[in-house]
Amino acid sequence: MAAEQANISQGRSISGIWIIPLLALALGAYMVVHTWMTEGPEIEIAFKNASGLEQGKTKVKYRNVEMGLVESVRLNDDLDGVIATIKMEHQAIPLLVKDTQFWVVTARVGLGNISGLDTLLSGAYIQIEPGERDVGERHFVALERPPQTPAGAPGLRLKLTSENTSSVGVGDGVLYNGFRVGRIESMVFDPNDRLAHYELFIDAPYHTLVDSQSRFWDASGISLSAGADGIKLDTGSVDTILLGGVSFGLPPGISKGEPVASDTEFKLYDSYDDILKNPYRYGLYYTTSFSQSIKGLQSGAPVEYRGLPIGRVERVMLKEGLQNSIKTGTEGSGTAIPVLIYLEPGRIGLPDQPQSVEYLKKSIEKGVTLGMRASLETGNLLSGSKLISINYFKDVEPASVGELLDYTFIPSIETGLGQIEQKLNAVLDKINKLPLEDTLGEANTAIASLNATLASLNLVLESESTQELPEQLDKTLQDLQGTLKGFSPDSEVYQSIQSSLLRLNRTLGNMESLTRTLSGQPNAAILPSDPVPDPIPEVSK
Amino acid sequence: MTQVTAASKDLAACHVCCKLASSELHHCPRCGAAMHLRKRDSIQRTLALLVTACLLYIPANLYPIMITDQLGQSEGSTILGGVILLIHHGAVPVALVIFLFSVMVPIGKLLSMFYLVWTVKRHSRVTPRQRTVMYQITEFVGKWSMVDVFVVAILVALVHLGGILGIRPGIAALSFAGVVIVTMIAAESFDPRLIWDEMEEQDRGS
Numbered sequence: 001m002a003a004e005q006a007n008i009s010q011g012r013s014i015s016g017i018w019i020i021p022l023l024a025l026a027l028g029a030y031m032v033v034h035t036w037m038t039e040g041p042e043i044e045i046a047f048k049n050a051s052g053l054e055q056g057k058t059k060v061k062y063r064n065v066e067m068g069l070v071e072s073v074r075l076n077d078d079l080d081g082v083i084a085t086i087k088m089e090h091q092a093i094p095l096l097v098k099d100t101q102f103w104v105v106t107a108r109v110g111l112g113n114i115s116g117l118d119t120l121l122s123g124a125y126i127q128i129e130p131g132e133r134d135v136g137e138r139h140f141v142a143l144e145r146p147p148q149t150p151a152g153a154p155g156l157r158l159k160l161t162s163e164n165t166s167s168v169g170v171g172d173g174v175l176y177n178g179f180r181v182g183r184i185e186s187m188v189f190d191p192n193d194r195l196a197h198y199e200l201f202i203d204a205p206y207h208t209l210v211d212s213q214s215r216f217w218d219a220s221g222i223s224l225s226a227g228a229d230g231i232k233l234d235t236g237s238v239d240t241i242l243l244g245g246v247s248f249g250l251p252p253g254i255s256k257g258e259p260v261a262s263d264t265e266f267k268l269y270d271s272y273d274d275i276l277k278n279p280y281r282y283g284l285y286y287t288t289s290f291s292q293s294i295k296g297l298q299s300g301a302p303v304e305y306r307g308l309p310i311g312r313v314e315r316v317m318l319k320e321g322l323q324n325s326i327k328t329g330t331e332g333s334g335t336a337i338p339v340l341i342y343l344e345p346g347r348i349g350l351p352d353q354p355q356s357v358e359y360l361k362k363s364i365e366k367g368v369t370l371g372m373r374a375s376l377e378t379g380n381l382l383s384g385s386k387l388i389s390i391n392y393f394k395d396v397e398p399a400s401v402g403e404l405l406d407y408t409f410i411p412s413i414e415t416g417l418g419q420i421e422q423k424l425n426a427v428l429d430k431i432n433k434l435p436l437e438d439t440l441g442e443a444n445t446a447i448a449s450l451n452a453t454l455a456s457l458n459l460v461l462e463s464e465s466t467q468e469l470p471e472q473l474d475k476t477l478q479d480l481q482g483t484l485k486g487f488s489p490d491s492e493v494y495q496s497i498q499s500s501l502l503r504l505n506r507t508l509g510n511m512e513s514l515t516r517t518l519s520g521q522p523n524a525a526i527l528p529s530d531p532v533p534d535p536i537p538e539v540s541k
Numbered sequence: 542m543t544q545v546t547a548a549s550k551d552l553a554a555c556h557v558c559c560k561l562a563s564s565e566l567h568h569c570p571r572c573g574a575a576m577h578l579r580k581r582d583s584i585q586r587t588l589a590l591l592v593t594a595c596l597l598y599i600p601a602n603l604y605p606i607m608i609t610d611q612l613g614q615s616e617g618s619t620i621l622g623g624v625i626l627l628i629h630h631g632a633v634p635v636a637l638v639i640f641l642f643s644v645m646v647p648i649g650k651l652l653s654m655f656y657l658v659w660t661v662k663r664h665s666r667v668t669p670r671q672r673t674v675m676y677q678i679t680e681f682v683g684k685w686s687m688v689d690v691f692v693v694a695i696l697v698a699l700v701h702l703g704g705i706l707g708i709r710p711g712i713a714a715l716s717f718a719g720v721v722i723v724t725m726i727a728a729e730s731f732d733p734r735l736i737w738d739e740m741e742e743q744d745r746g747s
Contacts, residue, residue: 015582017730020723021592028596057616121612 040068040088045102045126045140050082052104052124060086060102060126067092067128086126096138099131103143115146145170148185149201155182156207156260160198160216160246162268168218173245174200175219181206184246198268200246213250213257213352215281217269220244234272247272251279254352280346282357285314286364287407288374288388289321289336292414292422296386297376303341303388311343313388320405336412338404341374341388364410367392368401373413546737553578580732587658590727594651594720601716607693610707617711620644620689643689643717646682650724653679654731661735669736676733683725690718 047053050073060068068088076083088096106124107116119125129147148171149155162168174182182202189196202210222241223234235241246268250256269275294316303311317338325335343364345356364372371392379387393413402409414422460466487493517524553564557574564578580586605617618626620643627636653675660672693714700708 015585015589017582017586017589021589021596024593024596028600031600123612 038090040090040092041096041138042071043068043086043088043096043138043140045084045086045142046076047082047084047104047142048144050084052106052119053082053084053126054123057123058084058125060088060092060128061105062092062095062128062130067095068126070126084126092128093136095128095130096136097131098133098135098137100137100140101129101131101143101147102126102140103129103146105146108146148183149203153201154204156202156204156210157185157262158200158202158210158260159263159265160200160268161265162196162198162218162270163194164196164270168198168220168244168246168268172220174202175245175247176206176209176249178247180245181209196268198246208259210248210260211257212260212264213254213281214248214260214266215251215269215275215279216246216248216266217272217275218244219247219272223271223273251275254279257353280344280352282346282352282354283311283342283344284357284360285407286341286343286410287317287338287404288341288410288412289338289404290376290412290414291334291336292376294337294339294376294386296378296384297339297388298385301379301385301387303343303374303390305348305390307389308348310345310347310390311341314340314342316340317405324405339388340405340407341410361408364408365401368399368410371396372410374410375413556580579734579738580730583730583732583735584658584662586730587654587727590723590730591651591654591658594647594723594727597716597719597723598647598651599716601713601720604713604716605711606689606713606717607696608709608711610709612705615709619713620717639689639692642686646686647717647720647724650679650683650686650728654724654727657731657736661739664739666739669740672736673733676728676731676736680728683721683728686721686724687718690714690721 052058053070053073055070055073058070059066060070066089068086070084071087072085073082074085075081103126104124105116105119105127107120108114126142127146149157168184168187170184170187172184173180174184182200184198184200186199187196220241225232225234248266267281269278297313297316299313299315301313302309303313317340321335321338324338325333343360344352345360346352350356350359371394372390373393373396375389375391375393376386377389379385390410396413399411402411485491551564552561553566553576554561555569555572555574555576558569558572560569560571562570562576564576566576568574569576602620605619606623608615608617620639624636624640624644627633627639657672657676660667693708693710696708697710700706
């Protein structure tokens with residue numbers, strides 16, 4: 001039975017059972033590698049607060065597909081916000097670019113709409129709106145509220161600035177002739193420039209309605225005005241009464257402008273009436289200053305160029321002027337009062353665009369060197385209201401535009417009543433300056449000496465010899481009369497003179513014929529005179 | 542103490558019908574099953590299966606064993622996470638039971654089996670009786686460590702309220718079942734007679 005004996009050899013051969021742990025290991029390794037390969041990136045999103053964010057529960061969704069999960073929520077280093085660490089899916093990598101937007105979707109109930117009701121049951125989630133850039137990014141800042149317009153939507157995004165925060169709010173409509181063509185996307189009040197900044201989006205194809213001449217005005221609420229012609233009620237659509245809105249269009253009399261690019265800034269007017277009052281958008285601020293009284297010059301007073309309104313007086317910069325004089329150490333020296341004026345090229349027929357402003361700027365710069373000056377003129381003699389006139393003047397001191405209180409400065413000249421007043425003053429000053437005192441003193445002394453002379457004259461006149469003078473004069477005259485009687489026509493002297501004169505006359509007649517003969521023939525006195533032959537006429541050859 | 546063993550008489554027991562037959566026989570004369578003096582490659586098999594169990598034990602603890610879908614929000618819970626949650630909720634006895642059967646027992650089984658394999662491999666002669674008791678306990682307890690898997694299985698079957706509430710088994714449930722099954726096979730493939738063989742050889746030698 002030796003052949004059948006089991007060959008017991010405790011061989012140290014490796015059993016096939018080891019395949020099982022190897023299989024498990026391979027499977028585990030595959031899982032690890034697969035997980036690692038398909039593992040999505042970990043991203044961090046900064047939120048203002050963790051409202052709605054739950055660790056391990058809040059999902060990130062794109063088109064309602066789960067794209068990630070909030071792994072942890074912690075405060076940031078400055079303790080003024082939270083940072084959510086989110087584990088994203090592998091397929092979400094292309095979505096995570098530089099301008100990708102995130103926001104928390106919760107149920108929102110607004111006047112205009114209700115959204116996100118499903119989140120009441122499932123809890124809030126984070127929505128991704130992928131950006132368009134190619135640069136990957138892992139750190140994001142979440143939006144505080146959902147963007148009003150999906151990224152990449154066709155249309156036009158514009159900016160509006162408003163001096164007073166009106167009733168316009170985010171989500172409100174943008175209307176064109178009462179038709180809703182867009183919406184307000186965001187509103188920020190900037191304390192630095194004290195302006196409310198709005199961003200609005202005009203949907204395609206309505207964005208072509210906006211051009212460079214468009215005006216935007218607040219169409220919210222109801223405007224009620226009472227006048228001589230009754231009570232006027234202005235409203236937009238019911239929507240805008242309740243929710244507010246912005247309208248845009250062209251003011252009357254202004255032609256269509258150029259198409260505008262994205263992010264162009266416009267001014268938001270308070271009302272349509274406001275636009276009618278100030279239909280021009282482009283203008284320039286200038287300062288000028290006056291040494292004369294600016295009584296009657298009010299904000300809004302017209303600024304005219306040769307009688308044409310070209311702008312308005314913005315305000316009297318008394319405060320700034322004083323501060324400036326304190327700064328330059330000239331306080332108390334009667335510095336001229338600066339006045340801020342606003343010139344609009346559109347008012348004198350130039351197109352309402354920035355180029356016109358440049359043109360105006362250049363014209364004024366050149367004009368000032370040629371004698372252009374601002375002057376204060378009385379607009380209404382009864383009320384005494386004043387206006388500023390810009391005109392060319394001859395015989396002015398040469399000047400050029402300067403700078404005053406951060407604005408371009410137009411030199412001023414005094415004209416009109418002010419100038420007359422000043423000239424009158426100058427005359428009076430000259431009169432004042434005359435040495436009247438001295439003159440009067442001299443006159444006084446002259447009069448005194450005259451007095452003395454008169455006194456002595458009196459003395460002379462009062463003397464007897466002087467008294468006798470008329471009698472002597474009388475006697476002399478009588479003598480003279482006696483003498484003259486001797487020459488009367490009846491007297492002998494007169495007769496003899498008369499006959500002498502007759503004889504003299506006759507002698508003179510003889511003399512005359514003698515001189516005639518002599519002048520015709522000078523030798524007649526010596527030689528006898530020959531008769532002159534008569535002249536014989538001859539035929540001319 | 543000298544005992545007569547089957548091995549010393551060159552007899553081997555059939556694994557299937559337990560008939561004692563000559564160890565030189567390849568097949569059981571009664572049932573025809575393959576005959577071996579000891580279980581084949583007992584140590585290697587046990588060790589391999591133990592290693593497998595160890596590998597499976599890692600995902601069993603890291604991954605959620607049970608996923609609760611509640612109002613659209615799903616939440617996974619791991620074994621240890623569930624234990625801690627139960628303690629927080631004040632259910633300490635339940636937590637203790639789960640901890641005992643889901644954490645302590647599998648680890649204890651793995652460790653005791655490793656110890657047994659290691660001692661046999663080292664031809665250790667230390668307290669063979671105690672080691673046998675240890676093996677018996679391990680084999681007995683092995684059947685009961687499926688508690689966790691059963692709980693999950695029952696919950697998945699019972700709790701199914703459409704979109705409002707639902708429970709799904711996680712990867713860990715499968716891994717954990719794998720751990721329990723593989724350790725049971727490992728315990729089965731271990732031949733406790735190997736513990737005593739060393740003593741026999743010592744007796745024979747002395």
